[in-house]
Amino acid sequence: MKFGKYIKDKGLEIFWFLLSYFFILLMLLAFKVNGEVLLGISVVFVLLFFSLLLTGYLKRRNFYTSLIQNVKGLDKKYLVLEMLNKPNFYDGELFYEILYEINKSMNETIKQYEYSLNDFKEYVELWIHEIKLPIASLTLMEHNQKGKMVERYAEQVRRIDDYVDQILYFVRSENAEKDYLIKETNLQQVIKQVALKNKDDLLAHDIQFIVDVQDEVVLTDAKWLEFIINQIVSNSIKYVRSDVSSVIKFTVSKTKTQTSLHIYDNGIGIPLNDIHRVFEKTFTGENGRKRGKSTGMGLYIVKRLCEKLGHKITLSSVVNQYTEVVLTFALNDFYKMKD
């Protein structure tokens, strides 16, 4: 708050003061008051006025400076009222109370949204558990009817299951709550789950599945990681090249502070223009347009999950040669569960 601007703002008051001082001067002169009394009255009058002006300024300056500084310094600016002392001047009090009311109504509105969002999220999770039941029944029926039902049915059921998982993990990745559990997880075990899940597709496309991963242990949530790797592998299956014998290969590289899992395929690759956008929401790119059936959500969810778990994910590719996704896990004792 600047004093100059404040004085400018008080122009009207200063004008009235000068006017009244002028009339008082005229009156005193008309009564022929002697010069010394005149001077005395003038000094007292001017001093009084300026001290009024100054105290008004100082009170406001204290309040507004702390308000401005807090707004600047706060990450969540709407919390500024919590940091502020109630002002000791009337217009400030009014202003403070109005801010308080606005804040309250804002909080209530946000709470409402939060509740309805949480309700929705809970309902989606519940719905997913429900839909998993008929999917599980269908899987069993298909198995029990071997020979009568065609393998294509099972494939469609698997697709439904994959899409249901996508929405489950989308909801989980968008939510602020921590519903994951980080513990020591064997990479081989997780890769095995993904392999078994995609076994029929991999065999049908005659894709060589090579796992060059020894007993590697990383800190992660096993279920989330399984979803992440499953998305990457199903992309590799989706985008195989027909003129070579297809390969999906897992390898590991390590430094002192981190372990990286490399997932390599010799599929159609990703055009240079699209590479830096593959993790964007609903981005389908050239491959998605050509082959269709792409929602552009898979890798977006993967990226979000990695961010929440604290893993780094990078992707490199050359068209008609390869695509390689690298997942990097930090080796940090901090996350270890205590026994």
Added chain:
Amino acid sequence: MKKILIIEDDKNMQIELVKLLSLAGYEALVLQDFSHSLEEIRKINPDLILLDIQIPEMNGELLLQSIRKESSVPVIMVTSRNNEMDEVLSISYGADDYIVKPYNPTILLLRIANIFKRMENPLNILTYDDIKVYPSKGILEKDGKILDLTKNEMIIFACLLHHRGNIVSRDELMTELWNNEEYINENALTVNISRLRAKLIEFGMEDAITTRKGQGYKLV
């Protein structure tokens, strides 16, 4: 015959699970009265329990805890709740395994078979007539004579031996191999089986493995 108790409230799942387990040679029973689960479990006295987490009356995890107070019967938790927390909790309450719905039925059967194998045969030595089979060493032994098998051949042989007299489909063999992290393709499976056959013939076991066209293989 091994008795398996299914604790699951979805009628469709009950029917299909009973079918699946009976076809695999188990006696499958379904828990009827959820308000007296413990009494019924005591009465049935099963060899293994498939327990859903979301069941009426009592949460599956709570039921597991009360089962564990009086019995060490193997329990496989089966649930559609796909999260790590529930799995860790269930295992800490004493579950032997945790499977997420929808599961691959072959894998469910594999896990069940594994639990029984571990219980009955902790050293994991099998016999085939007068032949001793050591899966971990990868050898068969007969009258001091030893036959070496590769890892894949041993997995196939042990799987056929476990289902001796029954037909094992190629898909089941494939699942068993992949479950042991041997990610081979259809051709390799065919090659492995004919190599195994040749080795068995050399070992004096003619026609041990028969082929059922379109169905699978059988160890006689």
